[in-house]
Amino acid sequence: MSQSAPYALPFHHHGKSKVRVGRVWREGNVHHMVEWNVNTMIDSDMEHAFIKGENTGMTATDTQKNTVYVVAQRMSQRCTVEQFAIALAQHFVRTYPLVSKAKIYVEQKPWARVQQGGLPHDHGYALQGTEVRTVYVTYDKAGKLDVTAGIKELSVLKTTQSGYEGFLRDQYTLLPEVNDRIMASTVTSTWKYTSQPPCYDAAFNAARGALLEGFLGPAKGGIYSPSVQFTLYDMAKILLDRVPQAESVFLNMPNLHFLPCAPVGSTFKNDVYVATSEPHGNIEAVVTRRTAAPHVSKL
Known part of the structure; x- marks a missing residue:
């Protein structure tokens, strides 16, 4: 040529x-x-x-x-x-x-x-x-090493302590406001290390535990989620607190809907739901330490 x-x-x-x-x-x-x-x-x-x-x-x-x-x-x-x-x-x-x-x-x-x-x-x-x-x-x-760990297809669900209120409403909005709903997601997350942890297994287990804690809250009573966005940010903050070698956290969290169902001849009593997988909302973000650069997920 x-x-x-x-x-x-x-x-x-x-x-x-x-x-x-x-x-x-x-x-x-x-x-x-x-x-x-x-x-x-x-x-x-x-x-x-x-x-x-x-x-x-x-x-x-x-x-x-x-x-x-x-x-x-x-x-x-x-x-x-x-x-x-x-x-x-x-x-x-x-x-x-x-x-x-x-x-x-x-x-x-x-x-x-x-x-x-x-x-x-x-x-x-x-x-x-x-x-x-x-x-x-x-x-x-040049000997530059970058390590980004992660998890995908982490399926999580809680049957209460979740709601969604105060969002914009117009002629296209059909979604009712609610302060008690099932919240479910299949989480994909990656976190980039700024330095290498003493033990990768321990760091991974700490990160996974942080994601679960941010989503579910304490075993007794849980924690209220006003939106997937708020919970995603909380999950990332806890991960950064628990894994000091991590500098940037990527999270993708589809909002998997369980729709209230009134069986024939009855009314909905917070007991029966139609489980769905699509269409679903899809929320993602990168959360970093204040001085760190965000990374892009490989997934």
Whole structure:
């Protein structure tokens, strides 16, 4: 292509998606297991592949897929999903001269050890709910590491302590005002670390607990939510308080409606609802510490 051609290639990368890997660590009779769904993406000096059709120096997507399994095996001690993603990103950047930055996104499937007769099973696991733990790691030639942890499909619901009043009304508004309703959502959240926590598992558990506390409130009595927006902001504030290494929290919260239902021959008594999933409201925001820059969710 002529240098004077009216075209440019300001951005490009390539990677492998949906690489599923199971990793088992055998510690005597007790086995520890995780399942990860891995997406790799690398920035590299490969303009010539696009412009000239030359593949010299390219780290093929098949190589990236195979490397996922290699690095998983190299993690000889039990590790968190964050530690695995960091090791994978660093491998690509440190191994291949043309790679300037690696971007790794991993979802961890919610396998949990089964309890049998009140005891944890040595090697038995079962899936727990729908929620998925996530991490997005970037690492570049300059050694800059960014880690953004998260959770998605965290389904939460409370049967009271929620209302919605005082909103604008016009000729298109049919929604009645209410001060007692079911509030439900499937939460997606990510939080970016400004420094790395001493233990990623502990930080994740603290973040998850903060999200639940902000949504539900105390076990006795709960906490009133005047809107999804207010509750979302409260959830993010608690997370930032509980996880000091986090600087920015993204939250997406669909408002999943349970509509009051009056069964045939009766009236609604705050007891029967029509459960719906769509259409639904959709609320999202980023909450940061005052001096921090907001991040954008990978999801």
